[in-house]
């Protein structure tokens with residue numbers, strides 16, 4: 001199953017992609033993580049993306065489609081993938097569709113994580129992420145240790161207030177039209193209210209995907 005995750009910055013796409021990946025047994029592919037890893041490794045792709053990412057702008061479609069071509073044709077994605085933030089413009093949605101058609105695949109589900117701007121800004125202004133495995137944390141100071149891999153937690157440069165404002169504007173201008181694009185191409189966009197505890201959001205996502213019985217059960221309670 002190929003699942004596209006849409007949603008504004010801070011909506012919890014990365015958090016949910018990890019959880020859904022474990023529950024559904026298919027890999028998560030996060031273009032943001034791929035680009036940050038390329039930057040750390042000093043590759044041309046990473047260096048090309050750096051200035052766009054630091055400002056909170058989108059990197060060029062050609063770079064993203066190159067990444068998607070590599071990952072979607074690799075053996076690790078043979079049973080499907082969860083595409084976290086990998087489709088942020090209409091040309092990317094078109095390009096991914098055409099690429100998948102060539103290899104006899106298609107996007108099966110599109111999930112949209114919905115969260116109000118105030119909550120997004122609050123989440124991003126207090127987030128730290130692991131330098132190594134990219135796991136996001138709330139309420140942990142930079143310099144703390146990642147529970148998953150022992151890496152160091154840092155603040156992302158694009159979580160500074162000015163970059164966050166730009167990312168939200170970019171989302172509205174360039175990514176929101178992708179929602180209608182899928183709707184106009186006979187793909188129902190499954191809207192998830194993501195302003196709720198993490199486990200509740202996962203349960204909502206699994207239900208929307210028709211996989212409510214997959215993996216662990218939802219914890220009691222919720223926002």
Ligand code: AP5
Pocket residue numbers: 007008009010011012013014015016030031032033035052053054056057058059060064084085086087088089092123124126127128136137138158167194195196197198201
């Ligand atoms: P990327 O890294 O994908 O950033 P983003 O889309 O802005 O998303 P974030 O990672 O900020 O948020 P998220 O929705 O994953 O939320 P998270 O789970 O971390 O991309 C970075 C940059 O790369 C882009 O700006 C662009 O330059 C470039 N790029 C990447 N893909 C591209 C593409 N396709 N085209 C062009 N350019 C591209 O959660 C946020 C925080 O909230 C965390 O601290 C988390 O712990 C917390 N949290 C999560 N869920 C909850 C909850 N339910 N309740 C309370 N807190 C929660």
